Amino acid sequence: MKALITRDLDQYEVEEVSIAGPKAGELRIKMGATGVCHSDLSVINGTLPLLKPMVLGHEGAGTVTEVGDGVSGFAVGDHVVLSFAPACGHCHFCNHQTPQFCEIGIPHGRMLDGTARVTKGAEELSVMQFLGCMAEEAIVPAISAVKIDKEIPFEKAALVGCGVMTGVGAVINTARVHPGSSVAVFGCGGVGLSIVQGARLAGANTIIAVDVADNKLEMARNFGATHTVNGSKEEAVGKCKELTGGHGPDYSFEAVGVPDLMITANNATRRGGTTVIVGVGKLTDSVPFNALMLSMDGKTIKGSFYGDANFRSDMPMLLDLYRNGKLNLDDMVSKTYSIDEAPQAFKDMEAGRNARGVIVY
Numbered sequence: 001m002k003a004l005i006t007r008d009l010d011q012y013e014v015e016e017v018s019i020a021g022p023k024a025g026e027l028r029i030k031m032g033a034t035g036v037c038h039s040d041l042s043v044i045n046g047t048l049p050l051l052k053p054m055v056l057g058h059e060g061a062g063t064v065t066e067v068g069d070g071v072s073g074f075a076v077g078d079h080v081v082l083s084f085a086p087a088c089g090h091c092h093f094c095n096h097q098t099p100q101f102c103e104i105g106i107p108h109g110r111m112l113d114g115t116a117r118v119t120k121g122a123e124e125l126s127v128m129q130f131l132g133c134m135a136e137e138a139i140v141p142a143i144s145a146v147k148i149d150k151e152i153p154f155e156k157a158a159l160v161g162c163g164v165m166t167g168v169g170a171v172i173n174t175a176r177v178h179p180g181s182s183v184a185v186f187g188c189g190g191v192g193l194s195i196v197q198g199a200r201l202a203g204a205n206t207i208i209a210v211d212v213a214d215n216k217l218e219m220a221r222n223f224g225a226t227h228t229v230n231g232s233k234e235e236a237v238g239k240c241k242e243l244t245g246g247h248g249p250d251y252s253f254e255a256v257g258v259p260d261l262m263i264t265a266n267n268a269t270r271r272g273g274t275t276v277i278v279g280v281g282k283l284t285d286s287v288p289f290n291a292l293m294l295s296m297d298g299k300t301i302k303g304s305f306y307g308d309a310n311f312r313s314d315m316p317m318l319l320d321l322y323r324n325g326k327l328n329l330d331d332m333v334s335k336t337y338s339i340d341e342a343p344q345a346f347k348d349m350e351a352g353r354n355a356r357g358v359i360v361y
């Protein structure tokens, strides 16, 4: 099969590789679509230090073609969306309604049992997040899959596997934005645009999108932003305060992973408000806070991982919202690519051309 593989720093290409069948607890998936996400790029450029060579891809949907021993609840022909974090259902975190922190395994690159399914000759290849779904086929843990309605196109369903769940979830699960509130979103890539949509769904009254690219701000308006601020031309904190009666937004979201932008987002947040950090920064970066002002301003700073989602219920919920016309996934897919065109999809993402580029098979 064809798969997009990264071997060295800043290097990636489509290669022909072999894939073994599913072992116990696993499913074989014929991929339908895979979203191209900045986290794939983070593996390529070493921000996420995972075991290479690695098959990329962690935002996917497809069809079950083989069911491993001991798997219940899935049959050949089922359509599924994949979670990039498996949830065992019975560890400490799964039992405390935080399956995104499930302790079943660290996604170093091998499957949950420590072995590999993808090979090239004698060489074993890693897979990203137990999935490696930027490939024509993938072997995945059954506890990473969610059955979905067959009517939903794969290129739309795939998006809830990472970016859309992360963004909408940060609003409805992490921040719990309430109707009538004000929201600012710093960074309008696929996740930021999903935060804008989440804020609209939550009934926010003022939704301020901040980015340095006018095309992203244009997209943000389409997804529900009531105001846009180009941070390269305007002073974003002052502008956010001006648009919210001088106080600052009730909620600010940072969706890039840059320390300075995290500080900017928190400076914009009104006293007593909440700043949610969604962007994934570097392990070596730190963000200072003012020892006096943190308590004086009474702000909450929260991290949000995978939209604090319970993916088994939240992903189907998002797809129901899509089907009922409330969540716009159609415009999230800016462009589709074949697996052979995957390298171009990464170049387009780096150039900021797409809300989301999606590989279809």
Ligand SMILES: [Zn+2]
Residues within 6 Å of the ligand: 037, 038, 039, 040, 058, 059, 162, 163
């Ligand atoms: Zn992702």
Ligand SMILES: [Zn+2]
Residues within 6 Å of the ligand: 087, 088, 089, 090, 091, 092, 093, 094, 095, 099, 101, 102, 103, 104
């Ligand atoms: Zn668990």
